Amino acid sequence: AQSVSQHNHHVILSEAASLELGCNYSYGGTVNLFWYVQYPGQHLQLLLKYFSGDPLVKGIKGFEAEFIKSKFSFNLRKPSVQWSDTAEYFCAVKGNTDKLIFGTGTRLQVFP
Amino acid sequence: EAGVVQSPRYKIIEKKQPVAFWCNPISGHNTLYWYLQNLGQGPELLIRYENEEAVDDSQLPKDRFSAERLKGVDSTLKIQPAELGDSAVYLCASSLDGQGEAFFGQGTRLTVV
Numbered sequence: 001a002q003s004v005s006q007h008n009h010h011v012i013l014s015e016a017a018s019l020e021l022g023c024n025y026s027y028g029g030t031v032n033l034f035w036y037v038q039y040p041g042q043h044l045q046l047l048l049k050y051f052s053g054d055p056l057v058k059g060i061k062g063f064e065a066e067f068i069k070s071k072f073s074f075n076l077r078k079p080s081v082q083w084s085d086t087a088e089y090f091c092a093v094k095g096n097t098d099k100l101i102f103g104t105g106t107r108l109q110v111f112p
Numbered sequence: 113e114a115g116v117v118q119s120p121r122y123k124i125i126e127k128k129q130p131v132a133f134w135c136n137p138i139s140g141h142n143t144l145y146w147y148l149q150n151l152g153q154g155p156e157l158l159i160r161y162e163n164e165e166a167v168d169d170s171q172l173p174k175d176r177f178s179a180e181r182l183k184g185v186d187s188t189l190k191i192q193p194a195e196l197g198d199s200a201v202y203l204c205a206s207s208l209d210g211q212g213e214a215f216f217g218q219g220t221r222l223t224v225v
Contacts, residue, residue: 004154034213043115044155044203044216090154099168100145100205100214102154 002027002095006103013081013110021076021106023065023091033074034092034100035065044090050074061085086110114138116217118204124223130192133220137185137206144181145214146189147203155203161187194224 007022025031035047048059055067065076074091091103117136125131137144142163147155158177160168163184172179176195181187191198201221205214 006154032211036216043218044205046213046215049213092154094211097168098143098211099157099160101157102147104154105152 002093002097002099002101004091004093004101004103006089006091006106008106009104010107011109013108015083015110015112016080017110019076019078019081019085019108021089021091021108023074023076023103025072025074025091025093025101027072027093027095029096032094033065033067034094035059035063035074035076036090036092036102037087038090038105039087047076047089081108081110083110083112116204116206116215118202118217118220120220121218122221122223124225125194127196127224128193130190131194131222132188132190133202133204133222135187135189135204135217137187137204138215141206141208141215142184143207143209143214144187145203145205145207146179146187147205149201149203149219151200158189191222194222196224198222199224 003026005024033050036044037047038044050057050067058064063078088105090105094100144161146158149155159172159179161181179189201219203219205216207214
């Protein structure tokens with residue numbers, strides 16, 4: 001069965017610090033990978049996605065993620081966070097069953 | 113383009129009462145999902161529709177939960193009777209064809225007292 005693990009439950013950073021959020025999945029076949037963000041009081045929005053091709057994908061607001069197939073990982077990165085990045089971040093994976101499975105989320109707090 | 117619309121946004125009911133949630137997906141989206149999200153957790157899939165067919169309802173507690181998607185457009189999710197443990201946010205999402213990204217609604221926050 002598919003599963004997604006997010007190692008960091010709560011991350012606290014100062015503005016301009018670099019961010020990396022871990023995501024590992026368990027599924028042996030071809031996967032589509034996603035990072036979603038949920039700002040306070042708002043709905044889930046897509047940050048970026050990987051289907052195939054270049055394993056380094058760039059999303060909105062300066063976020064990027066790297067798919068490392070050998071490590072079953074899809075970590076999210078941002079070189080310099082802003083206060084407005086305070087939100088909850090969810091990694092999600094879709095295998096050949098088309099079932100979109102989410103991780104438990106990482107709460108990011110950025111202080112000015 | 114309108115997004116996924118859910119109603120109501122908030123619902124408070126007493127335990128053992130029935131409750132229903134409504135979802136209007138993005139026009140043209142064939143795939144519709146219902147998720148449950150508990151506080152501090154990620155969304156958990158309840159049911160997935162391809163058009164009007166429920167293709168994955170393995171996580172839906174069928175003793176008290178039911179869902180329908182008439183004509184392959186709008187969908188309703190019902191709980192009868194509700195239990196205290198059903199308090200959560202119920203999310204609806206839609207996708208063009210099940211392969212791409214899912215677009216989420218604002219969710220319905222259910223409180224069972």
